[in-house]
Amino acid sequence: MKRLPLVIILLVLSLTWIFPAQAQGEITVTQDSYLTSFPTQVKFTLEARSSSDIVRITLVYQLAGEAAVNTAYPEFQPSKEIKTEYVWNTKKSYVPPGVEVEYYWRIEDAAGHTLKTPPKSFVYADTRYTWQQLSRGKLVLSWYRGSQDFGQALLDAAAKGLEQIDREAGIKVERTVKIFVYGSQADLLGALEPRHSEWTGGVSFSEMGIILLDISEGRLSWGKRALVHELTHVAVHQATDNPYGEVPRWLNEGLAMYMEGDLESPYASALNQAIKENRLFSLRSLSSYPGDPRQVTLYYAESYSVVKYLIDNFGREKMAQLMATFKEGTTQDTALTQVLGLSTDGLDAQWRQSLGAKPKASPGPTRSATPSPTVPVGGLAPGSRQGLVILLCLFLPIIGGGLLAVALGAGALYFSRRKA
Ligand SMILES: [Zn+2]
Secondary structure, three states: OEEOOOOOOOOOOOOOOOOOOEEEOOEEEEEEEEEEEOOOEEEEEEEEEEEEEEEEEEEEEEEOOOOOOEEEOOOOOOEEEEEEEEEEEOOOOOOOOOEEEEEEEEEEEOOOOEEEOOOEEEEEOOOOOOOEEEEEOOEEEEEOOOOHHHHHHHHHHHHHHHHHHHHHHOOOOOOOEEEEEEOOHHHHHHOOOOOOOOOOOEEEEHHHOEEEEEOOHHHHHHHHHHHHHHHHHHHHHHHHOOOOOOOOHHHHHHHHHHHHOOOOHHHHHHHHHHHHOOOOOOOHHHHOOOOOHHHHHHHHHHHHHHHHHHHHHHHHHHHHHHHHHHHOOOOHHHHHHHHHOOOHHHHHHHHHHHHOOOOOOOOOHHHOOOOOOOOOOOOOOOOOOOOHHHHHHOOHHHOOOOHHHHHHHHHHHHHHHHHO
16 A cells, blocks of 8 residues: 555645657647646647737647546637637536646647657646545545545445445456545535535546545445445446447446445335335346336345345356456347356346246336335435445536436435435
């Protein structure tokens, strides 16, 4: 384990790098700099000159983990000497803290000369806090409120979580995961898009390997579970990312729930009740989140249960093979048949049998006519926000998903009230 001194990730509120003048043909760059102010903007500045008028300037930048390349065309008057800047508004197009950004300029003059500056990179850091940092293996954990022991306890939980994800599901994390622990919910919300509200406990940006959580010292045990949950999503993303398809949602959420630890009582009750009343969702219908927010608890409980059945009965190697198959963009039915020798319905039937549940007859969650509350009143201690992070991750794949997102948001509110 490597312990870093009090950080300094970005002591200064902004970073400015000035690179030595460079020239190609007739074009010379005299200043190439940037200034970051999380969460508002990054300002890129360029000064250049040439023997003929500079007529075209392009800024090309890319976020680590994203395939998309962005281009911007700053305003300037064509001239032999130019100074221009481009302000990247990160309020408009949200960028999480900790993302590495790479950029370069392309400059063209009227005589046909072109200069491409060498690519530069920087970390878009949240410099409003004085972060402490601990790292181990692929994990980098940053926090600013709470003792060294607090940070250490969270890092230990994360490292243990990663070991378990590998040991039980054969999923390895190959790329760095940055975890930012905010000291209050207000602070966390201040680092997120405005669409998040008071029920947001954490968010993972799996493709960038970044996790943001609000964990105070008084909520350490909740924080550990939430951290491992989100970490599992990042690990699953790294293991299965491909341009053609996604890992089934029940598998992703089920793995995250499973790695958290024992199923908490509201979920266990929801599952048992559904078994007793013969209204389990079909495995096929778990491919999409429930339309009725009141059924979210059962959705997660079932996802957990199917994953537990898979791990208990098929083991690590088969789970690892499943991940590798999904990485090829394979559909759920094909992957299950190839790896387990079972169709989705076949797995559904075996899993139901293992629970002592009746064979499948119920409709999917979006079509269920009489949804019933699934979280027992008083199931958790007052003020507990356990479960909220879980609800949050279900939002992320459907950002901008309109009605469904609104419905799920309502579900989260509902959920937290019921739990309180
Ligand atoms: Zn989740």
